[in-house]
Amino acid sequence: MxxxxxxxxxxxxxxxxxxxxxxxxxxxxxxxxxxAELRMSEAEAGLVMTVYAVAYAIGSPLxxxxxxxxxxxxxxxxxxxxxxxxxxxxxxxxxxxxxxxxRALAALGAGIVSPVIAAVAAASVAPEARxRALAAAFFGxxxxxxxxxPLGAWVGYTFGWRVDFWxxxxxSLLAAAGAMRFVPANVSAEPGRLSxxxxxxxxxxxxxxxxxxxxxxGAAYVFYTFATxxxxxxxxxxxxxxxxxxxxxxxxxxxxNLISGRxxxxxxxxxxxxxxxxxxxxxxxxxxxxxxxxxxxxxxxFLWSVFGWGFFAVQQNRLIAAVxxxxxxxxxxxxxxxxxxxxxxxxxGSGLAAGFGLDALGWGAAAVAAAALLNLVLVERALRRR
Numbered sequence: 001m002x003x004x005x006x007x008x009x010x011x012x013x014x015x016x017x018x019x020x021x022x023x024x025x026x027x028x029x030x031x032x033x034x035x036a037e038l039r040m041s042e043a044e045a046g047l048v049m050t051v052y053a054v055a056y057a058i059g060s061p062l063x064x065x066x067x068x069x070x071x072x073x074x075x076x077x078x079x080x081x082x083x084x085x086x087x088x089x090x091x092x093x094x095x096x097x098x099x100x101x102x103r104a105l106a107a108l109g110a111g112i113v114s115p116v117i118a119a120v121a122a123a124s125v126a127p128e129a130r131x132r133a134l135a136a137a138f139f140g141x142x143x144x145x146x147x148x149x150p151l152g153a154w155v156g157y158t159f160g161w162r163v164d165f166w167x168x169x170x171x172s173l174l175a176a177a178g179a180m181r182f183v184p185a186n187v188s189a190e191p192g193r194l195s196x197x198x199x200x201x202x203x204x205x206x207x208x209x210x211x212x213x214x215x216x217x218g219a220a221y222v223f224y225t226f227a228t229x230x231x232x233x234x235x236x237x238x239x240x241x242x243x244x245x246x247x248x249x250x251x252x253x254x255x256x257n258l259i260s261g262r263x264x265x266x267x268x269x270x271x272x273x274x275x276x277x278x279x280x281x282x283x284x285x286x287x288x289x290x291x292x293x294x295x296x297x298x299x300x301x302f303l304w305s306v307f308g309w310g311f312f313a314v315q316q317n318r319l320i321a322a323v324x325x326x327x328x329x330x331x332x333x334x335x336x337x338x339x340x341x342x343x344x345x346x347x348x349g350s351g352l353a354a355g356f357g358l359d360a361l362g363w364g365a366a367a368v369a370a371a372a373l374l375n376l377v378l379v380e381r382a383l384r385r386r
Contacts, residue, residue: 008182009120009121009124009182009183009184010121010124010133010136010137011182012175012178012179012181012182012183013117013120013121013137013140013179013183014136014137014138014139014140014141015140015174015175015178016076016080016113016117016140016175016178016179017113017114017117017137017138017139017140017141017144018140018141018143018144018171019080019083019140019144019168019171019172019174019175020083020109020110020113020114020141020144021140021141021142021143021144021145021148022144022147022148022151022152022168022171023083023086023087023106023110023165023168023171023172024052024106024107024110024144024148025144025145025148025152026148026151026152026156026164026168027048027049027103027152027164028049028148028152029148029150029151029152029153029154029156030152030153030156030157030161030164031045031048033156033157033160033161034048034099034161037161038093038094038095038096038099039096040096040099044096044100047100048099048100048103050343051100051103051104051107052103052104052106052107053107053339053342053343054107054339055103055104055105055107055108055111056107056108056110056111056335056336056339057336057337057339057340058336059107059108059111060108060110060111060112060114060115060332060333060335060336061197061329061332061333061336062197063108063111063112063332064111064112064115064116064197064328064329064331064332065194065196065197065329065332066194067112068194068196068328071185071186071187072116072119072120072183072187073179073180073183073184073185073187075112075116076112076113076116076117076120076176076179076183077176077177077179077180077183078112078176079109079110079112079113079116080109080113080172080173080175080176080179081109081172081173081176082105082108082109082112083106083109083110083113083168083172084168084169084172084173084176085105085109085169086102086103086105086106086108086109087102087106087165087166087168087169087172088165088166088169089101089102089105090102090103090106090165091162091165091166091169092162111332111335111336114141114331114335115328115329115331115332115334115335116328117137117138118134118137118138118316118320118328118331119327119328119331120137120183120187121133121134121136121137122134122316122317122320122327123187124187127321128265129265130265130317130320131260131261131262131263131264131265131269131272131313131314131317132261132262132265133261134261134313134314134316134317135257135258135260135261135262135264135313136258136261137313138257138312138313138316139254139257139258141312142253142254142257142309143254145250145253145309146249146250146251146253146254147250150243150246152164155167196326196328196329197329197333199326200323200326200329200330200333203323203326205322205323205383206319206322206323206326206330206333208379208382208383209318209319209322209323209330209379209383210319210330210333210334210337211375211379212273212315212372212375212376212379213315213334213337213338213341214337214338214340214341214344215341215368215369215371215372215375216273216276216277216280216311216315216341216369216372217311217337217338217341217342217345218341218342218344218345218348218368219280219284219308219345219365219366219368219369219371219372220280220308220309220345220365221341221342221344221345221346221349222345222346222348222349222352222361222364222365222368223284223287223349223361223362223364223365224345225345225346225349225350226349226353226358226361227242227245228242229358230287230290230358230361231245231290233358234290234291234358234359235290235291235294235297236291241294244298245297245298245301248298248301248302248305249301249302249304249305249309250305251302251305252301252302252303252304252305252306252309253305253306253309253310255305255306255310256305256306256307256308256309256310257309257310257312257313259306259310260272260276260310260311260313260314261310261313261314261317263275263314264313264314264317264318269314269315269317269318269321270318270376270380272314273311273314273315273318273376274373274376274377275307276307276308276310276311276314277369277370277372277373277376278373279303279304279307280304280307280308280365280366280369281366281369281370281373282366283300283303283304283307284304284362284363284365284366284369285362285363285366286300286362287300287361287362287365288359288360288361288362288363289362290359312338315334316331316334319331319334322383345368348364348368349361349364352364
């Protein structure tokens with residue numbers, strides 16, 4: 001077999017992330033027909049995302065640690081094959097239990113894929129180019145967040161929701177083949193170890209650096225979870241207006257992913273995360289002041305999305321620099337904390353909406369972002385003193 005092409009490594013990793021992202025988020029767009037066909041209650045339908053998040057949060061650090069003896073290429077391809085199997089299980093599901101089992105299985109595969117991709121991408125370039133490499137490798141995941149829900153909905157309502165998951169299975173097989181072809185067999189990425197997981201959990205430096213993730217992600221989901229009802233009730237928007245909001249959000253997320261990686265290489269990850277936090281604090285209160293002119297709304301939405309969704313690759317870069325000796329395990333914990341942040345942000349938004357109404361959510365998002373900024377400043381000072 002010919003040697004892998006270095007130029008195609010990052011695109012192959014990005015495609016794998018795209019596949020994982022589509023498989024994770026696509027179900028949101030077809031949840032109604034899935035629940036109707038499988039006779040799922042509202043509570044069971046809500047578990048479709050919850051089960052995935054919980055399985056990912058628990059499974060990712062453990063599986064990455066337990067598979068440390070495997071070559072990164074083989075582990076990545078194997079996890080993508082597991083993701084394909086999970087998609088087939090879901091496509092064949094005839095009950096809610098089987099569907100939820102398939103979602104948990106998919107989360108376990110995804111929980112290996114994303115941290116290994118980050119470790120491989122970071123190891124493939126010089127430290128001064130790491131931000132751009134991580135942003136490029138996770139461009140596919142960002143694109144999937146933008147395309148996954150509307151694409152899944154269109155395919156699901158046109159051809160049936162099971163076709164969505166057969167397509168994910170096919171994409172997963174292609175991504176696994178790409179990993180085997182383009183990821184070097186002996187890439188120098190640091191492998192996970194169970195001892196490394198325990199050491200990381202006891203490492204004050206690592207845990208402090210990780211604590212930024214759930215706060216910053218939570219700030220986004222305080223508002224984003226309830227974006228549709230806010231726009232409908234405060235702006236009087238229907239399908240077209242909400243769709244345009246989602247499109248602008250997606251475009252901003254893609255731009256933010258690319259811009260933040262370059263910015264991190266130029267000014268450093270910590271300063272970049274600080275800038276993202278400051279803009280989020282300044283912009284999100286607008287969502288508590290609705291109605292506003294549509295142009296102002298979409299402009300604020302684009303800014304919020306650019307600076308709010310561009311953090312993931314930058315935080316990964318920061319963590320690799322802070323704990324290089326246990327990078328893969330730290331990255332898996334970071335992915336787990338991302339899902340924790342989604343859950344906590346959504347829960348905080350629910351509490352604010354119940355207690356103070358939807359108009360409180362913009363201010364609430366700004367407050368959580370301010371907590372993330374304070375965390376960043378204090379932690380960076382603490383790390384510099386070590």
